[in-house]
Amino acid sequence: MSNDQHHNPLKTTDFVGRTSLTVARRFSVAPMMDWTDRHCRVLHRQLTKRALLFTEMVTSAAVVHGDRDRLLGFSAMEQPLAVQLGGSDPAELAAATRIATAYGYDEVNLNVGCPSDRVQSGKFGACLMAEPELVADCVRAMRDATDLPVTVKCRIGIDDQDIEQSLDRFADMMVAAGAAHLYVHARKAWLKGLSPKENRTIPPLDYPRVYRLKARLAPYEMSINGGIETLDAAAAHLEHMDGVMLGRAAYHEPMLLAEIDSRFFGEAERSSSLTAIMHAMAEYAEGELSRGTRLNNITRHMLGLANGRPGARVFRQILSVDAARKGAGPDVMLRALAEVEPERAVA
Numbered sequence: 001m002s003n004d005q006h007h008n009p010l011k012t013t014d015f016v017g018r019t020s021l022t023v024a025r026r027f028s029v030a031p032m033m034d035w036t037d038r039h040c041r042v043l044h045r046q047l048t049k050r051a052l053l054f055t056e057m058v059t060s061a062a063v064v065h066g067d068r069d070r071l072l073g074f075s076a077m078e079q080p081l082a083v084q085l086g087g088s089d090p091a092e093l094a095a096a097t098r099i100a101t102a103y104g105y106d107e108v109n110l111n112v113g114c115p116s117d118r119v120q121s122g123k124f125g126a127c128l129m130a131e132p133e134l135v136a137d138c139v140r141a142m143r144d145a146t147d148l149p150v151t152v153k154c155r156i157g158i159d160d161q162d163i164e165q166s167l168d169r170f171a172d173m174m175v176a177a178g179a180a181h182l183y184v185h186a187r188k189a190w191l192k193g194l195s196p197k198e199n200r201t202i203p204p205l206d207y208p209r210v211y212r213l214k215a216r217l218a219p220y221e222m223s224i225n226g227g228i229e230t231l232d233a234a235a236a237h238l239e240h241m242d243g244v245m246l247g248r249a250a251y252h253e254p255m256l257l258a259e260i261d262s263r264f265f266g267e268a269e270r271s272s273s274l275t276a277i278m279h280a281m282a283e284y285a286e287g288e289l290s291r292g293t294r295l296n297n298i299t300r301h302m303l304g305l306a307n308g309r310p311g312a313r314v315f316r317q318i319l320s321v322d323a324a325r326k327g328a329g330p331d332v333m334l335r336a337l338a339e340v341e342p343e344r345a346v347a
């Protein structure tokens with residue numbers, strides 16, 4: 001294998017002939033509304049070239065009727081990139097899939113895990129765990145609309161569902177409908193009485209249930225999600241699963257992503273120094289500001305970059321307070337950097 005091939009995340013196959021996307025799914029950053037916008041993804045791409053990134057959820061109705069460039073626009077450097085759709089109308093999801101495909105995404109994912117009220121009212125997200133037939137119809141309609149892999153992100157169940165039978169049935173139907181991969185958040189969603197935030201912490205995590213599902217359907221490929229906070233924990237899950245998906249930990253501690261290309265994708269160790277990242281982001285901000293983006297729309301995703309280092313508090317303060325001032329420019333990022341003690345040179 002040539003070096004070039006090894007470093008190109010868009011290569012079509014790896015040395016065992018798996019598709020690049022199959023490889024990229026080994027580590028993914030979860031879709032998170034208000035968080036994983038295109039600025040956040042550009043930041044994450046400074047840290048990992050190989051992981052699969054996700055958009056925030058966009059509803060099929062918004063894609064069909066709304067401002068498509070705003071909802072779906074991205075830059076090629078964010079790839080490999082999956083777009084996540086929310087919806088439950090097969091025809092509308094098919095139309096949204098066709099539109100998203102034309103934007104150049106690598107994968108189309110259907111949200112069957114999000115418990116927020118807004119999402120429940122439109123009948124999509126986690127409440128669909130109770131309607132696997134409908135979800136299967138959606139997946140089939142989406143597959144008919146694209147050549148891209150169509151995947152599903154789900155929970156292990158909702159409310160009083162029996163997580164053994166109902167999850168097996170749900171997963172079997174997704175496999176039969178041709179879903180290319182399942183991302184399973186290893187906890188139930190309780191649709192009554194808990195806020196979306198509580199639904200990410202209160203229902204207990206049940207990793208063994210996800211491992212059992214994977215073992216029963218192997219070699220069908222699946223990722224596990226929920227509460228994975230360290231790369232050691234991620235590595236332990238990869239003993240059982242094909243992929244790990246991290247949400248909050250990746251967002252709050254983005255430097256964690258700097259190690260994954262070497263640790264999980266066999267790349268040579270690269271030094272992603274804070275200095276290099278801040279300079280790259282300042283250059284990115286320069287271009288974005290000239291198109292009307294406000295600096296703090298970019299810096300709000302960067303607050304955790306210096307965590308654990310002397311000066312981190314002032315770093316965060318500059319990136320949140322000064323970056324929000326009218327007319328703030330990329331120099332604010334470099335001022336924040338100057339507050340952090342210099343890194344030791346990497347040997």
Ligand SMILES: Cc1cc2nc3c(=O)[nH]c(=O)nc-3n(C[C@H](O)[C@H](O)[C@H](O)COP(=O)(O)O)c2cc1C
Pocket residue numbers: 030031032033034035056057084111112113114153185200225226227228245246247248249
């Ligand atoms: C702010 C926020 C927004 C989220 N938005 C979405 C979303 O749009 N679609 C989705 O499938 N899950 C969404 N989630 C759930 C995450 O994708 C993930 O399943 C969950 O946070 C558990 O993983 P973690 O413990 O690694 O964070 C969101 C989570 C957070 C914290």
